[in-house]
Amino acid sequence: MSTNIGRRTLLGAAPLAAAALAASARPARAGGQVVVGTWGGDYAELLTRNVEKPLLAPQGIEVLQDIGSQDARKAKLIAERNGRRSSMDVVHLSDTDMYQMAQLGVFDDVPADIVTNAKNIIPALHRAYSIPHIFSGQVILYNPDKIKTPPKGFADLWDPKWKGRVGIPDLNYPAVTFGTAIMAGGSMGNWEPAKKALLDLKKNKPVVYPSHEAMAQALKAEEVWIAPMWLARTYMWRKAGLKIAHIVPEEGAIPVIFEAAVTKHAQNKANGWAYLNAMLDAGAQAGFADRMGYVPTVTNARLPDDLAAQIGFTPAQQAKFNVPNYEYQAKNLPAILDFWNREFKA
Incomplete structure (x- = not known):
């Protein structure tokens, strides 16, 4: 069963940038590391199980999870925004915190031609500066x-x-x-x-x-x-x-949406885009839904009807969402x- 949100349910979401980034943002080689600032516990374990091992390890990408609180990640982004290198390549934040950090110019816009799974994002969840992971x-x-x-x-x-x-x-x-x-x-x-x-x-x-x-x-x-x-x-x-x-x-x-973005001064930017692309994989998203109960953010993810009924929202309930300003x-x-x-x- 697919989960859909109408255009009217999450008003004000910025459209995903369709243009590609500069050539420096394009993958130059396979393999290497990527540093991901994220939460611990179930979320980190599910990233390893559903995203990192099955989708990134075969590409030769080694993931280093930098586990901590949202406030700690935000503090790093603020402290490093005027530097030449970021200690994190990928950052996970809630939608509200991601918006706050994006206003500081610490992220690159998501290149649709590199993060190809972005084409499946539910339209109302598009952001220029991040991808929605689960909600x-x-x-x-x-x-x-x-x-x-x-x-x-x-x-x-x-x-x-x-x-x-x-x-x-x-x-x-x-x-x-x-x-x-x-x-x-x-x-x-x-x-x-x-x-x-x-x-x-x-x-x-x-x-x-x-x-x-x-x-x-x-x-x-x-x-x-x-x-x-x-x-x-x-x-x-x-x-x-x-x-x-x-x-x-x-x-x-x-609604609450948990998102991911690539930092402007990422040291492993190509692998950062690969990480975001893997997060949008339909199978990976279904794994999070079954374990944690969060709804996929891509239109091609399929959930069993009984699971969708337990964690999802009907079209009428979606239409009444009080979307954060x-x-x-x-x-x-x-x-x-x-x-x-x-x-x-x-």
Whole structure:
């Protein structure tokens, strides 16, 4: 089953550059190394299993994974942007962070004639400066043994019946904040209504969990009955045996896209483009879908119907996606984080 997103679902995505880069960006030889700044854990292991060993090793390309946090990768990009060489050839970031870094001019545009699998990217996910690897969306998960009537949307987190049973993932503070803003009358371009609403939520005694792993343990122990979370993560936990169900909020889901780009001063640029091309391989993307629950970003990836039903979004749900306003988020995330830490979590 193929997964498609209409042009109206992810508005504002920049078109992929069709022109090739200069001759220096073209592959000069096979083999060599490529340094990839990425996340650890399952993501890194799946890159090795689905991308690096089957697709790049046969080309003689040795992958060196530089594992760390998004903030660490962003700090490197900023520190090295005026230098002659980058310590990373390929960088993995979320869509919002990738947009922020792209504004600093630290990436080369993706050459469509070299990264040939880019032709299969879902049109609405095109970026000039990066390729979309996998995506998911924010849903409301809940314990069906404790909450007999399925919730309808974000507003259910404020229901006094669930006082002390609401979980909030600290790492997802931007999506939680904007989901709250939309529920309270704001938008992806106006987070102000979220301030009062989140302070009101404190009356329900929500517990903010510092990691997704901590949230999973709380769900397993039935300390948390309801929480906002990425659908992909919900799928992984359900697959691991947690008793949870989910609904797509009636206000609309907020999508998250994980992307990859090649740095402007990459030392192994040709291998960087080969890496991006391999990430867009249909088989590699299907491997991530089955293990991590993220939806492929290419039109030629095929998923079993039952898997697509568990991790995907219907056309109607896609049409209601609340697409991030990247420029607005880039300007306002520092203030949002300050409010989150100083007032909401206080």
